[in-house]
Amino acid sequence: MIEAMLEFRAKVCLIYQKFQFALNLIFKFAVSFLVITTLNTEIGYDPRFAAPGVVMMMSIICAFTPGGVLALMCLVLTVIHVYSVNVALAVFVGLIMIILYAFFLRFTPRYAYIMIAIPVLGVFNIPYTVPLLAGLTTSPATIFPMCCGIFFRYLIAVIRNCVGIKVDLTKLNTDNLLELVNAIVDNLLKSKEMLYFMGVFAMVELVAFLIRKLKFSFSFEISVVIGTAACILGHVFIDGRYPLNGGIGKMLMFSLISGGLVMIVYAFLRILDYTAVENVQFEDDDYYYYVRAVPKIKSGLKKLNIRKMDAPTYFESSMESEAFEDDPFTDPRTGEVLEPEKFRENRQKRKPKEAKKAASGEEKKNRAESGEEKKRPAFLNLKKDKKPEQKPESKVVIEEPDEEHAMERVPGEKLDKDDKNDKDKKDDKDKKDKKETKVKKDIKDK
Amino acid sequence: MLDEKKVRIMTKLSIYEKTTGRYDIKLAKFYRSDYVHYQVLRTLIAVTLGYVLLLLLAAVYKSDYLIAEAVTLDYASIGKAILRYYLMILAVFAVISLFGYLIHYNVSRKHLSDYYNLLKKLKKYYVLKEEAEAEGIADTAGQAAAADTGTEGGRNL
Known part of the structure; x- marks a missing residue:
C-alpha cells in the first residue's frame, strides 16, 4: 500500500513538473x-x-x-x-491595518497570506490547519501574522454586527459615527475570547514547531x-469560559479533519518542495545559456543491496582434500547428485573473480617462485567417520547506496547492476574508458 | 564546445541566486552588527509610528471624555503614562527584533557558505582550464618548432 502511495505521489510529481506553469x-x-x-x-457592502x-x-x-499581492x-x-x-x-479600519503592519506584519x-487564510478557512470551520501547517513548514515568527489573522476575523465579524444591527446606514452622521466606532472598539477590547484563541493557536504552532525540530523518526x-x-x-x-459555536463535538470533528x-498536504509538500522546474539564464565568455533544470524524482525508499558472504560448507571445503575425490556429492543448493569434477566446476563458476584469478596460473606462479607451501587448514584433515562441523553463520552485508544516488529513478526502471551479465559489464567498462579519454582530449583541445 | 561540468555548477549557482539567494546576497553586503542595528532602528521607527496612530485612535475612542474633561485633566500624569508605555513597548520590540534579525543573519550566512564553496569550485575549474590551455599552446608551439627544424623527410605530407 505504501508503495502504491509512493508511486501515486511520483506520478503527481511528474505531472506537476510537466505542466508546472x-x-x-x-x-x-x-x-x-x-x-x-x-x-x-x-463584508461585501459595495455591490460594484x-x-x-x-x-x-x-x-x-x-x-x-x-x-x-493577494x-x-x-x-x-x-x-x-x-x-x-x-x-x-x-479611515478607522485603514489606520488599524497600518498599526497591525507597523507592529507585527x-x-x-512573505507570510502575509497567513493573515488572510485564517478568516477564509474559518468560514469552512478548518482554521486549525493554519497553525499546524505553519509549525511544520515555517518559523515561530509566523505567530504574528496568525494572530493578526484572528484579529482581522474578529474585526470583520464585529463590523458586520455593529453596522447591521446598531446603526442605521441611511441615517449615519457624526454622532452615529462616533457611536459606531465606539461600539466596534468596545467589542474588540472586551473580546477576551479572541485573546484566548490567539493563545491557543500560538501554542499549537509552537508545539508543532518544537516537536518537528527534534531528531527522531516520524517527528x-x-x-x-x-x-x-x-x-x-x-x-x-x-x-469552559466561552461556549463555542456548534459545541465541542463540531470542534473535535473539524480539528481531526x-x-x-x-x-495529506505535508506528504505532497515534502516532494513538491524543490521539484519545481527551474528556468535560469546566465552567460560566460563564450556562450549565453538558457538552462531548464528538471529535478529528479526521489520516491523516498532506500534500495538495499544485500550481499551474503557464506563461509564454505563442510562439503565444499572437503572437496579440497584428496580423501573424498572418488565419492559423489549432493549439491546442497539444488539437491542434485553430482560427480566430484562437475561439483568442482559448478563451484568454480560461483566463485568471485578474485578467487578465479587466484586459481589461475598467475597466483600459482607467484607461489612457486616465492617457495610458499600451501598450508592446509586444520578442518580439511577431518576423517570420514566424524560428524560434520556446524555450518558457520552467514555474514550478511547490507550495502546502502550513497544519498546522492538513492532511488534516482522513474518507477519501473531497472537499476540493479548485478543483473547484468559479464558481456554487458565489459561493454560498460569500455564505454567508461572511451568517455574518460574523450573528456581529457576535449580539455586539451579547448 | 559546451562544458557540462561548468554548466552544472553555474546552473546550481543561478538557481540559488534566483530563489533564496536573492535575500541572502543582500544581507552579505552588511556586517552582522550593522545589519542588526539597521533593522532594530527600522523596527523602532515603525513601532513609534504605530504607537502614535494607536494614541490617535485612543483619542478618537475617548473623544467624548477628553472634550468634557479638557480643563480638569492631569496632563502631566497622562504624559508620563504615555511615555512609560511607549518605552516599555519600544524595549520589548527592540529585544525581539535584535534576536530575530541576529538569527536571520546567521541562517543566511550558512546558506551563503554553500554558495561561496560552489563559486570557489567554479573558479578552480577556470584556473585548471587556463592551465590546460597554456599547456596545449606550449605543446603546439613545441611541435611547430620541431617541424621547422626537422628535415624534409620528417614532414607529414
Whole structure:
C-alpha cells in the first residue's frame, strides 16, 4: 500500500513538473477567487466590487502576481467595502491595518497570506490547519501574522454586527459615527475570547514547531498528532469560559479533519518542495545559456543491496582434500547428485573473480617462485567417520547506496547492476574508458 | 564546445541566486552588527509610528471624555503614562527584533557558505582550464618548432 502511495505521489510529481506553469496559474486563480468571494460574502457592502466580473479580474491579477499581492488586495478590498458605509469608518479600519503592519506584519512580509487564510478557512470551520501547517513548514515568527489573522476575523465579524444591527446606514452622521466606532472598539477590547484563541493557536504552532525540530523518526507525523491534540485541549479549555459555536463535538470533528488535511498536504509538500522546474539564464565568455533544470524524482525508499558472504560448507571445503575425490556429492543448493569434477566446476563458476584469478596460473606462479607451501587448514584433515562441523553463520552485508544516488529513478526502471551479465559489464567498462579519454582530449583541445 | 561540468555548477549557482539567494546576497553586503542595528532602528521607527496612530485612535475612542474633561485633566500624569508605555513597548520590540534579525543573519550566512564553496569550485575549474590551455599552446608551439627544424623527410605530407 505504501508503495502504491509512493508511486501515486511520483506520478503527481511528474505531472506537476510537466505542466508546472499552467498548474500554478490555475491554483493561484482558484485560491484568489475563493478568498475574494468569501470576503465579499462576509463584508461585501459595495455591490460594484462584489460583482463576478470584478472578482474574476482581481483573481486573474492575483494569479500572475506574487502571494503578497493577494493579501494586500484583500486588505484594500475590506477598506473599500467599509468606505461604502462611511468614509471615516474606512479611515478607522485603514489606520488599524497600518498599526497591525507597523507592529507585527513587517517582520514576516512573505507570510502575509497567513493573515488572510485564517478568516477564509474559518468560514469552512478548518482554521486549525493554519497553525499546524505553519509549525511544520515555517518559523515561530509566523505567530504574528496568525494572530493578526484572528484579529482581522474578529474585526470583520464585529463590523458586520455593529453596522447591521446598531446603526442605521441611511441615517449615519457624526454622532452615529462616533457611536459606531465606539461600539466596534468596545467589542474588540472586551473580546477576551479572541485573546484566548490567539493563545491557543500560538501554542499549537509552537508545539508543532518544537516537536518537528527534534531528531527522531516520524517527528513530522508526531508533531501533527500532538499539535491536533493540543488544539483540541485548548479549545476545550476555551469552551469552559466561552461556549463555542456548534459545541465541542463540531470542534473535535473539524480539528481531526484539519489534522488529516495537514498530513495529506505535508506528504505532497515534502516532494513538491524543490521539484519545481527551474528556468535560469546566465552567460560566460563564450556562450549565453538558457538552462531548464528538471529535478529528479526521489520516491523516498532506500534500495538495499544485500550481499551474503557464506563461509564454505563442510562439503565444499572437503572437496579440497584428496580423501573424498572418488565419492559423489549432493549439491546442497539444488539437491542434485553430482560427480566430484562437475561439483568442482559448478563451484568454480560461483566463485568471485578474485578467487578465479587466484586459481589461475598467475597466483600459482607467484607461489612457486616465492617457495610458499600451501598450508592446509586444520578442518580439511577431518576423517570420514566424524560428524560434520556446524555450518558457520552467514555474514550478511547490507550495502546502502550513497544519498546522492538513492532511488534516482522513474518507477519501473531497472537499476540493479548485478543483473547484468559479464558481456554487458565489459561493454560498460569500455564505454567508461572511451568517455574518460574523450573528456581529457576535449580539455586539451579547448 | 559546451562544458557540462561548468554548466552544472553555474546552473546550481543561478538557481540559488534566483530563489533564496536573492535575500541572502543582500544581507552579505552588511556586517552582522550593522545589519542588526539597521533593522532594530527600522523596527523602532515603525513601532513609534504605530504607537502614535494607536494614541490617535485612543483619542478618537475617548473623544467624548477628553472634550468634557479638557480643563480638569492631569496632563502631566497622562504624559508620563504615555511615555512609560511607549518605552516599555519600544524595549520589548527592540529585544525581539535584535534576536530575530541576529538569527536571520546567521541562517543566511550558512546558506551563503554553500554558495561561496560552489563559486570557489567554479573558479578552480577556470584556473585548471587556463592551465590546460597554456599547456596545449606550449605543446603546439613545441611541435611547430620541431617541424621547422626537422628535415624534409620528417614532414607529414
